[in-house]
Amino acid sequence: MAEANLHPTSFRSHSLAQIQSQGEELIEQEVTICGFAQAIRGKGKICFVDLRDGTGTCQVFLKQGMVDDETLASIQNLSRESTAQFTGTVAKKRPPKVAEGEPIPPPEYEVVATSATILAQAETPLPLGVADDVHVELDTRLDNRFLDLRRKHVNAIFNLRGKILQYGREHLINEGFKEINSPKIIAAAAEGGTNLFPMKYFERDAYLSQSPQLYKQLAVLGGLERVFEIGPAFRAEKHDTYRHLNEFVSFDIEMAWANDEDVMGVQERMIHHIWSSIANNDSNLIDDINSFRRAQDQEEIEVEIPTLPFPRVEYSDAIEMIKAAGQDIEWGDDIEAHHADIIAEHHPGFHFIPRWPMSMKPFYIYHDKSETSQSGGQLSRGFDLNYGRDEMTSGGQREHRTEVLKQNLLDMDLNPEDFSFYIDGFRFGAPPHAGWGLGVARLTMVLTGSRNVRETVLFPRDRRRCTP
RNA sequence: GCCCGCGUGGUGUAGGGGUUAUCAUGAGGGGUUGUCGAUCCCUCGACCCGGGUUCAAAUCCCGGCGCGGGCGCCA
Numbered sequence: 001m002a003e004a005n006l007h008p009t010s011f012r013s014h015s016l017a018q019i020q021s022q023g024e025e026l027i028e029q030e031v032t033i034c035g036f037a038q039a040i041r042g043k044g045k046i047c048f049v050d051l052r053d054g055t056g057t058c059q060v061f062l063k064q065g066m067v068d069d070e071t072l073a074s075i076q077n078l079s080r081e082s083t084a085q086f087t088g089t090v091a092k093k094r095p096p097k098v099a100e101g102e103p104i105p106p107p108e109y110e111v112v113a114t115s116a117t118i119l120a121q122a123e124t125p126l127p128l129g130v131a132d133d134v135h136v137e138l139d140t141r142l143d144n145r146f147l148d149l150r151r152k153h154v155n156a157i158f159n160l161r162g163k164i165l166q167y168g169r170e171h172l173i174n175e176g177f178k179e180i181n182s183p184k185i186i187a188a189a190a191e192g193g194t195n196l197f198p199m200k201y202f203e204r205d206a207y208l209s210q211s212p213q214l215y216k217q218l219a220v221l222g223g224l225e226r227v228f229e230i231g232p233a234f235r236a237e238k239h240d241t242y243r244h245l246n247e248f249v250s251f252d253i254e255m256a257w258a259n260d261e262d263v264m265g266v267q268e269r270m271i272h273h274i275w276s277s278i279a280n281n282d283s284n285l286i287d288d289i290n291s292f293r294r295a296q297d298q299e300e301i302e303v304e305i306p307t308l309p310f311p312r313v314e315y316s317d318a319i320e321m322i323k324a325a326g327q328d329i330e331w332g333d334d335i336e337a338h339h340a341d342i343i344a345e346h347h348p349g350f351h352f353i354p355r356w357p358m359s360m361k362p363f364y365i366y367h368d369k370s371e372t373s374q375s376g377g378q379l380s381r382g383f384d385l386n387y388g389r390d391e392m393t394s395g396g397q398r399e400h401r402t403e404v405l406k407q408n409l410l411d412m413d414l415n416p417e418d419f420s421f422y423i424d425g426f427r428f429g430a431p432p433h434a435g436w437g438l439g440v441a442r443l444t445m446v447l448t449g450s451r452n453v454r455e456t457v458l459f460p461r462d463r464r465r466c467t468p
Numbered sequence: 469g470c471c472c473g474c475g476u477g478g479u480g481u482a483g484g485g486g487u488u489a490u491c492a493u494g495a496g497g498g499g500u501u502g503u504c505g506a507u508c509c510c511u512c513g514a515c516c517c518g519g520g521u522u523c524a525a526a527u528c529c530c531g532g533c534g535c536g537g538g539c540g541c542c543a
Binding site for chain 1 (some may be wrong): 469478479480481492493494495496498499500501502503504505506507534535536537538539540541542543
């Protein structure tokens with residue numbers, strides 16, 4: 001991976017990663033570095049500090065005579081995770097003793113300190129061990145997320161989350177999409193179907209947005225052609241599962257002159273680009289996760305680049321598949337979690353489930369009267385993207401015919417007048433269009449092998465947790 | 469909202485009517501050391517809250533609070 005261009009700051013001349021990567025040229029040169037003291041060893045005439053910053057780690061060596069006695073003692077008594085600044089010269093580290101037959105590791109560099117400054121002393125004991133292998137419960141971790149994040153594998157998860165967004169953006173921009181932002185304060189229940197968080201907007205009642213859906217469509221109706229948005233969505237549902245949160249980040253696209261199949265193509269190409277870019281550029285982050293998993297006796301993760309196209313399992317076929325497995329289900333029923341398990345046995349990776357019954361899809365999803373199931377039920381152009389049993393995406397072609405939109409609302413017991421701000425957008429010419437919304441945290445779960453969506457959200461908001 | 473389970477040092481655990489309450493990690497002190505989140509010695513620190521049963525409760529019962537898992541609900 002190309003190293004970021006980190007200029008020197010007022011506190012340091014080099015990052016710790018730079019000490020390692022430029023070590024050979026830096027030997028005997030004076031540098032100033034900063035970091036968290038991960039481990040401090042030595043009580044006598046010498047002292048070693050394993051220093052860690054956001055880029056890597058570096059050992060600092062202090063020796064009586066090289067620094068004044070007071071400094072040496074203060075560093076020897078430093079508590080773990082305190083921050084400190086060291087000035088000294090770069091030297092090649094003594095190679096560690098390795099067991100016979102083991103490969104000799106590549107050379108590492110260290111800083112032999114001539115002066116040290118404690119920046120902030122950490123209190124003891126720590127509420128959770130940053131460098132310890134002792135298991136920590138998720139709740140304790142989330143209560144102390146600032147410390148939890150210092151753990152290497154946790155840090156790697158959020159680095160990877162950033163990479164997913166970076167490569168996703170990169171891909172969409174390549175396909176001609178523009179990034180937009182839609183309002184999160186809305187006047188009315190935008191879509192129905194889910195509970196919204198009410199709020200006060202000056203003297204009026206308002207709500208937090210559950211989805212950018214209607215607004216991204218209005219952007220396409222406005223001629224922006226292809227748009228995407230990465231932003232928060234809020235749902236006031238009292239769900240309590242490993243995959244639901246009340247605030248989450250939704251990665252949405254919407255594009256003109258396209259149907260459901262067209263945007264499934266965008267989706268699978270984007271995921272392919274994300275996965276292959278990470279496999280090519282960021283395997284160090286995957287390694288960080290795997291070294292933790294090894295220590296915990298967990299199976300290692302692997303970035304398996306999916307092949308294109310992703311399988312399409314039409315809703316009707318999915319129902320037959322579930323029936324064949326002996327489950328009691330009829331066309332028109334929802335596919336529940338234990339049903340999704342059956343589909344996942346056949347398709348463990350990414351797969352689309354297109355052509356849901358129109359009755360199960362929201363009013364803005366497109367349907368063609370000529371497309372019906374064998375039993376005569378109306379099919380829609382709505383689809384899901386699943387990975388194994390978990391839903392990643394919901395999307396579809398949108399209804400662009402004003403009269404049909406109004407009828408759909410009536411069919412679903414909604415009042416078209418409540419959606420006039422939306423329907424008005426269609427009255428003056430509307431392109432056929434389609435789009436989807438992807439759960440960023442859920443996709444990050446898949447990539448990082450996390451079993452709980454809270455692992456992949458910095459400060460998750462669920463039914464119980466609103467802090468920190 | 470439903471079902472099941474669990475609350476023991478800072479963290480993670482063992483124990484499951486009478487124990488000096490286990491182990492790891494940690495914290496404090498010390499020894500040794502150009503070491504490898506080293507190592508050795510000493511020390512410290514805990515049974516969620518309230519009520520009940522019992523000679524005796526961390527352990528059994530009831531209630532509360534907190535948490536976990538599964539499900540439902542959910543563009």
